[in-house]
Amino acid sequence: MTHHFVIRWLAAMSAAACFVPALAQERIYRCGNEYTNDAELAKSRGCKPMDGGNITIIQGTVPQASRPVAASSPRPATSQPTARSSGERVDSSEQRARDSDARAILTAELRKAQERLAQAQKAYANGAPEKEGIEGRNHQRYLDRVAELKASVARAESDVAGIQRELTRLGGAPAAAGSAAK
Numbered sequence: 001m002t003h004h005f006v007i008r009w010l011a012a013m014s015a016a017a018c019f020v021p022a023l024a025q026e027r028i029y030r031c032g033n034e035y036t037n038d039a040e041l042a043k044s045r046g047c048k049p050m051d052g053g054n055i056t057i058i059q060g061t062v063p064q065a066s067r068p069v070a071a072s073s074p075r076p077a078t079s080q081p082t083a084r085s086s087g088e089r090v091d092s093s094e095q096r097a098r099d100s101d102a103r104a105i106l107t108a109e110l111r112k113a114q115e116r117l118a119q120a121q122k123a124y125a126n127g128a129p130e131k132e133g134i135e136g137r138n139h140q141r142y143l144d145r146v147a148e149l150k151a152s153v154a155r156a157e158s159d160v161a162g163i164q165r166e167l168t169r170l171g172g173a174p175a176a177a178g179s180a181a182k
Contacts, residue, residue, distance in 0.1 A: 113160045121156075132145075
């Protein structure tokens with residue numbers, strides 16, 4: 001009885017194995033940066049078949065400018081501000097408020113960048129920081145740390161300068177805030 005059971009089980013498994021390829025993904029073709037599973041389209045465009053594992057493709061979003069607009073659908077009247085396209089102008093008071101917010105954010109970022117610069121300069125100690133731990137015996141490790149500290153100071157100075165340029169562009173006064181770190 002067990003012998004017949006094993007034979008039936010093997011027959012059922014081999015029959016099921018015949019149907020597994022039907023569950024497999026269709027053949028995928030690569031056409032440059034695009035992929036398709038339409039064999040006729042792939043043949044007409046000279047696409048190459050993809051070999052290997054399954055491919056998961058997530059449909060991207062359509063840019064707003066290229067979306068079709070329904071001319072017959074009336075716009076609902078709302079009191080909320082609507083999203084503006086790139087061609088519309090912003091009210092001057094709204095723009096002043098945006099600029100003011102941007103200046104406040106940049107000023108806060110400038111203060112943080114200046115604090116990071118001051119910490120980096122303190123750690124760098126004009127190129128002669130105190131040796132730490134094994135650096136007394138391993139001079140190259142000390143030189144590597146000094147080089148990292150120097151690069152950190154240069155990055156912090158660059159950050160401060162960039163934020164100051166943005167503040168100047170927005171009409172802020174970076175000179176008064178910039179002198180606090182020196």
